[in-house]
Amino acid sequence: MTSIVFNSVTVTRPLPRSGLQSGDDTGLIDLSPQPNLARRKSARARWHRVMLRATMPLVILLIWQLASTFGLVTPEVLPSPSDIGSAFAELVRLGDLQAALPVSLGRALTGLAIGGTTGLAIGLFAGLWRIGEGLFDAPLQMLRTIPFIALVPLFITWFGIGELAKLMVIIAATIFPMYLNTYAGVRGVDPKLIEAASIFGLSHRHTAWHVILPTALPSILVGLRYASGAALLALVVAEQINASSGIGYILNNANMNQRSDIIIAGILVYAALGIAIDLLMRMVEHLALPWRAKLVLA
Amino acid sequence: MSSPDHAVELHQVRRVFGERAVLDGFELTIRSAEFVAVLGPSGTGKTTLLRLLSGLDQADAGSVRVARRRSVVFQEPRLVPAKRVWQNVVLGQRGSAARQQAVAALTEVGLADHVDAWPKTLSGGEAQRVAVARAMVHEPGLLLLDEPFASLDALTRIRMHELVAQLWQRHRPAVVLVTHDVDEAILLADRVIVLSHGCVTLDLPIGIPRPRGRTGRQFAELRASLLSKLGVLVH
Ligand SMILES: Nc1ncnc2c1ncn2[C@@H]1O[C@H](COP(=O)(O)OP(=O)(O)OP(=O)(O)O)[C@@H](O)[C@H]1O
Ligand SMILES: [Mg+2]
Numbered sequence: 001m002t003s004i005v006f007n008s009v010t011v012t013r014p015l016p017r018s019g020l021q022s023g024d025d026t027g028l029i030d031l032s033p034q035p036n037l038a039r040r041k042s043a044r045a046r047w048h049r050v051m052l053r054a055t056m057p058l059v060i061l062l063i064w065q066l067a068s069t070f071g072l073v074t075p076e077v078l079p080s081p082s083d084i085g086s087a088f089a090e091l092v093r094l095g096d097l098q099a100a101l102p103v104s105l106g107r108a109l110t111g112l113a114i115g116g117t118t119g120l121a122i123g124l125f126a127g128l129w130r131i132g133e134g135l136f137d138a139p140l141q142m143l144r145t146i147p148f149i150a151l152v153p154l155f156i157t158w159f160g161i162g163e164l165a166k167l168m169v170i171i172a173a174t175i176f177p178m179y180l181n182t183y184a185g186v187r188g189v190d191p192k193l194i195e196a197a198s199i200f201g202l203s204h205r206h207t208a209w210h211v212i213l214p215t216a217l218p219s220i221l222v223g224l225r226y227a228s229g230a231a232l233l234a235l236v237v238a239e240q241i242n243a244s245s246g247i248g249y250i251l252n253n254a255n256m257n258q259r260s261d262i263i264i265a266g267i268l269v270y271a272a273l274g275i276a277i278d279l280l281m282r283m284v285e286h287l288a289l290p291w292r293a294k295l296v297l298a
Numbered sequence: 299m300s301s302p303d304h305a306v307e308l309h310q311v312r313r314v315f316g317e318r319a320v321l322d323g324f325e326l327t328i329r330s331a332e333f334v335a336v337l338g339p340s341g342t343g344k345t346t347l348l349r350l351l352s353g354l355d356q357a358d359a360g361s362v363r364v365a366r367r368r369s370v371v372f373q374e375p376r377l378v379p380a381k382r383v384w385q386n387v388v389l390g391q392r393g394s395a396a397r398q399q400a401v402a403a404l405t406e407v408g409l410a411d412h413v414d415a416w417p418k419t420l421s422g423g424e425a426q427r428v429a430v431a432r433a434m435v436h437e438p439g440l441l442l443l444d445e446p447f448a449s450l451d452a453l454t455r456i457r458m459h460e461l462v463a464q465l466w467q468r469h470r471p472a473v474v475l476v477t478h479d480v481d482e483a484i485l486l487a488d489r490v491i492v493l494s495h496g497c498v499t500l501d502l503p504i505g506i507p508r509p510r511g512r513t514g515r516q517f518a519e520l521r522a523s524l525l526s527k528l529g530v531l532v533h
Contacts, residue, residue: 192372192374192376193376196370196372196376197389197390200389200436214380214381291379291380
């Protein structure tokens with residue numbers, strides 16, 4: 001009846017394969033599921049990946065140990081891995097580490113709690129309300145360009161060399177990542193979703209609670225992860241300020257006694273803290289975002 | 299003057315973007331429970347009209363009177379990815395009563411098995427059916443559909459036509475369906491209007507008795523006259 005004619009479907013030829021692949025090009029490849037084999041294969045592949053990643057660190061450790069054993073580096077400059085191990089054991093045996101860890105963790109977490117909550121609150125205020133954006137966004141975007149480490153001397157003159165200055169450095173370091181990601185997350189919510197919510201009669205409060213916040217949560221949690229990283233970094237810097245307790249205190253003492261083995265052991269404790277915090281944050285994300293976890297694990 | 303058995307009364311409506319009046323002197327009356335399909339070339343203001351009817355946008359002049367309860371199904375499902383399917387249907391409500399309501403609406407669109415699914419795990423057609431359930435759960439007096447099936451495959455679209463026809467017959471809202479599919483318009487609507495140059499250029503009642511099929515002389519004639527009005531040549 002009509003003059004509209006649909007094009008017949010044309011079958012396109014597959015793209016030519018690269019010449020690197022040997023074997024016949026015309027045959028079929030088998031993609032049918034092979035559950036047992038596939039699982040065993042992927043387990044083996046994962047094992048291979050782990051081995052591959054472990055190779056370089058192990059090689060370096062080995063060279064380091066050998067270099068120390070044969071006297072190529074002096075222990076005052078770089079103690080051997082086994083020396084560091086025994087320094088670590090010494091810290092544990094004397095109870096220094098057990099005393100220092102809670103103090104340092106407490107500082108980091110208190111700072112993170114205060115700075116993170118502040119950043120979250122300001123980010124939500126600026127993201128959800130125009131007044132908040134007008135009041136806070138420009139100043140914070142300017143302030144965030146200041147590296148928080150540059151504030152340390154100022155904070156010392158303001159707050160002294162006690163706990164308060166340390167806490168303030170950590171707070172200053174954590175506010176911004178939390179603020180930026182919260183604000184971006186709230187602003188990044190698809191306006192079409194907000195429109196739909198208004199069609200279905202949701203009040204502003206309900207829209208914020210049921211649509212905007214859940215949708216912005218991934219970004220907020222990224223902010224929390226960055227803020228925890230920043231808290232740890234700030235902790236290290238803050239504990240350089242005349243620490244009388246904590247990991248920084250151990251490092252200071254070791255520094256005065258020229259014990260580089262203990263210094264390195266202390267640095268490794270910081271590193272372990274960093275890894276632990278990152279793992280914890282990933283777990284929180286996994287639990288808080290079940291609707292995304294499926295996609296990630298698929 | 300407004301009448302209780304009207305779902306839409308537009309009078310001398312004007313909507314301007316920059317210099318251009320997309321709707322100008324626009325008149326439209328829709329009775330309650332009437333099914334109206336809106337056709338028209340791209341960019342003639344169909345979405346603009348729907349946004350005025352939904353209350354998302356305001357007209358620049360004229361009077362716009364619409365039913366109090368309105369629902370929209372957009373071209374995309376617009377589901378909140380962080381909420382389960384049933385929570386999306388009764389967005390903003392909680393509790394077992396809300397859940398029961400959602401389950402009932404989802405059962406009506408054939409998604410009883412997906413009540414607790416996350417939106418991202420749904421197919422395109424399923425997601426759009428959730429959007430339909432969400433629209434129906436508010437028992438709208440005016441249901442606004444903006445090319446809701448445009449992105450679906452042909453078979454799914456046929457099922458969606460049946461679903462919409464059923465829901466309309468059961469709940470009797472007035473419906474405004476924006477579409478590019480002439481067949482869809484004739485199959486579903488009591489009345490097809492064609493928009494161009496800011497106003498209604500054709501207002502065609504569809505007298506074919508229901509249930510309707512795509513065959514028959516009447517269908518072919520209506521189809522031909524609508525296509526020619528839309529500028530498509532028909533032999
Ligand atoms: N927010 C806006 N700002 C400026 N111009 C707009 C806006 N919304 C729509 N327009 C213009 O109004 C005209 C009508 O747009 P509308 O979206 O209503 O068309 P439509 O009939 O729905 O088209 P389609 O069939 O392609 O969806 C278009 O020319 C468009 O560019
Ligand atoms: Mg449109």
